[in-house]
Amino acid sequence: MTANIINGKSISEDIRGNIAEEVQRLAKKGFCPGLAVVLVGEDPASQVYVRNKEKACHDLGFYSEVHRIPESSSEEEVLALVDKLNRQDNIHGILVQLPLPKDIDEKAVLNAIAVEKDVDGFHPINVGNLVIGDDSLLPCTPAGVIELIRRTGIDMAGKHAVVIGRSNIVGKPVSLLLQRENATVTMCHSRTSNMKELTQMADILVVAIGRAKMIDASYIKPGSVVIDVGMNRLDNGKLAGDVDYDSAKEVAGYITPVPGGVGPMTITMLMKNTLLASKRLGGLD
Ligand code: NAP
Numbered sequence: 001m002t003a004n005i006i007n008g009k010s011i012s013e014d015i016r017g018n019i020a021e022e023v024q025r026l027a028k029k030g031f032c033p034g035l036a037v038v039l040v041g042e043d044p045a046s047q048v049y050v051r052n053k054e055k056a057c058h059d060l061g062f063y064s065e066v067h068r069i070p071e072s073s074s075e076e077e078v079l080a081l082v083d084k085l086n087r088q089d090n091i092h093g094i095l096v097q098l099p100l101p102k103d104i105d106e107k108a109v110l111n112a113i114a115v116e117k118d119v120d121g122f123h124p125i126n127v128g129n130l131v132i133g134d135d136s137l138l139p140c141t142p143a144g145v146i147e148l149i150r151r152t153g154i155d156m157a158g159k160h161a162v163v164i165g166r167s168n169i170v171g172k173p174v175s176l177l178l179q180r181e182n183a184t185v186t187m188c189h190s191r192t193s194n195m196k197e198l199t200q201m202a203d204i205l206v207v208a209i210g211r212a213k214m215i216d217a218s219y220i221k222p223g224s225v226v227i228d229v230g231m232n233r234l235d236n237g238k239l240a241g242d243v244d245y246d247s248a249k250e251v252a253g254y255i256t257p258v259p260g261g262v263g264p265m266t267i268t269m270l271m272k273n274t275l276l277a278s279k280r281l282g283g284l285d
Contacts, residue, residue, distance in 0.1 A: 001222070001223070001251070001253075002249055002250060003226070003248070003249045003250075003251075003252040003253055003254055003255040004152070004253065004255075005254075005255060005256075005257060006148050006151065006152060006227070006254050006261060007257075007260065007261075008148060008256055008257075008260055008261040008262055008263065008265050009260045009264045011147065011148060011151050011265070012265050012268040015268050016056075016059070016060060016268055016271065019060050019268075019271055019275055020060045020061060022275060023060055023062065024061065026279075026284065027061065031278070032061070032062065032063045032090070032278075033062050033063065033092050033093070033274050033275050033277075033278035033279075034062065034063035034064065034065070034088075034090045034091045034092050034093070034274075034278065035053070035057055035062055035063070035064050035065075035091070035092070035093040035094075035095065035271075035274045036064070036065045036066075036085045036088070036091045036093070036094050036095070037050050037053050037054070037064070037065070037066045037067070037095050037096075038067045038069070038078070038081060038082070038085075038095070038096045039066065039069070040070075040071065040073055040078060040096075040097075040100055040101055040104065041070070041071035041101050042071060043099070046097045046098075046099075049097060050066060050068075050097055052267055053066075053095070053267055053270065054066050056267050056268075056270075056271055057271070060271055062271065063090055063091075065085075065091065067081055067085075069081065071101050073104075075104045075105055075108065075109070078100070078104055078109055079109065079112050082094065082096070082109060082112045082113055083112065085117070086112075086113065086114040086117060091117065092117060092119075092274060092277045092281050092282070093117055093274035093277050093278070094113050094114070094117045094119070095119055095120050095270065096109055096110065096113065096120075110122050110123060111123065111124060116137075116280060116281060117277060117281075118137055119137055119140075119270055119277055120137075120139065120140065120270070120273075121136065121137045121138050121139035121140065121143075121173075121273065122139065122168075122169070126138075127168075127173075130176050131176060133180060137273050137276070137277060138173070138177070138269070138273070139169060139173045140265075140266045140267070140269035140270045140273065141169065141170055141229065141266045141269070142169075142170060142173035142174040142176075142177050143177070143269045143272075143273075144265025144266055144268065144269045145174050145177070145206055145227050145229065145262060145265070146174075146177045146178070146181065147269070148227055148261070148262065148265060149181075149204060149225055149227060152225055152254045154204075154225060154254070156181035156182065156183045156204065157181065157182035157183065158182065158183070158184070159183045159184070159203040159204055160184050160186070160201055160203050160204070161175075161178045161183040161184065161185050161186070161202060161203065161204040161205075161206065162185075162186045162187075162188060162198055162199050162201070162202035162204070162205050162206070163175045163178070163185060163187050163188065163206045163208070164188045164189070164195070164199070164206070164207045164208065164209055164215070165188075165206075165207070165208035165209050165210075165229070166187055167208065170208040170229055171187065171189075171208050174206050174208065174229075175187050178204070186198050195219075196218065196219050199215070199219040199220065199221075200219065200220070200221055201221060202220075202221055203221065203224050203225065204224065204225045204227070205219075205221075205224055205225070205226045205227070206229065207226070207227070207228050207229060207230060207241070208229035208230065208242070209230060209242045210230060210232065211230070211232070211242055212232035212234060212240040212241070212242065213240055213241070213242070213243065214242055214243075214244075215228075215242055215243045215244065215248065216243075216247045216248060217244070217247035217248050217250060220248055220251045220252050221251075222251050222252075222253075223253035224252055224253055224254075225252070225253060225254045226243060226252040226254065226255045226256070227256050227261070227262065228241035228242055228243040228255070228256050228257075228258050228261055228262065229241075229242070229262050230242025230243065231258065231259075231263060239258060239259050241256075241257075241258030241261070243255070243258075245258065
């Protein structure tokens with residue numbers, strides 16, 4: 001059996017189409033969602049991510065501001081910029097591109113973003129709301145993972161989901177969102193002793209490790225849904241996931257490719273969060 005491919009690129013385009021239509025409707029009421037991105041320093045990968053976010057804003061009709069400030073900026077300067085953006089009425093979402101230079105306390109900066117403008121979903125209050133099941137802005141990559149599973153048409157309720165990886169930005173929030181969908185969730189990490197036994201029982205397997213092609217067909221339950229969050233640059237310059245796609249696709253029922261799976265969903269979910277935040281702040285929700 002060869003798995004159905006979950007095409008993150010086309011699902012993402014579909015969602016972006018809906019967002020663009022809603023932005024046009026809001027424009028008729030004289031309202032425009034606004035996103036501010038703060039980039040400190042000149043990290044090449046961060047520059048690419050920020051350019052992609054700027055382009056998404058442009059394509060979907062959002063107002064955007066990109067604040068590129070030097071690597072030598074002090075923590076106080078970054079905090080002052082965040083404070084200014086918190087008070088700016090035309091900005092509804094604020095994203096500080098990580099990683100920050102080592103002399104700046106990342107936590108202090110993320111905690112300074114107004115909760116209602118925290119479109120990355122990393123503020124402790126948004127994280128806390130996710131844990132207790134209250135309404136919150138959801139972290140983008142985990143929200144994208146859930147949307148990809150939803151698009152297979154498979155009901156997550158009652159399924160056994162296994163998540164490999166327990167990071168704050170991917171593994172932990174994915175596991176909470178799967179529980180919210182009424183899946184029964186098992187978390188694996190570097191200290192899990194019987195990982196293969198557990199993954200072989202997974203109806204849904206989400207892999208977020210950061211090790212190229214580690215999860216091959218032998219880990220996968222036949223017919224299951226496999227979501228590969230991994231993005232690893234190989235020596236030959238190509239991008240590879242954490243799943244060995246070629247072998248896994250012969251066993252899984254549904255699988256995401258890398259690139260073209262989870263990757264395109266992250267910025268799309270950022271735009272969705274910014275639209276949601278703007279409607280709430282503008283009293284249009
Ligand atoms: P991370 O913070 O490094 O966390 C990796 C997790 O994997 C940790 O919980 C670690 O366990 C676990 N792990 C490491 N080796 C393992 C092993 N041999 N067996 C089982 N578990 C193991 O990474 P991350 O930020 O979550 O990112 C994971 C991957 O997703 C990376 O490839 C990253 O580039 C990618 N990513 C993609 C997107 C996207 O938009 N597509 C967004 C974010 C991240 P311990 O906790 O025990 O150390």
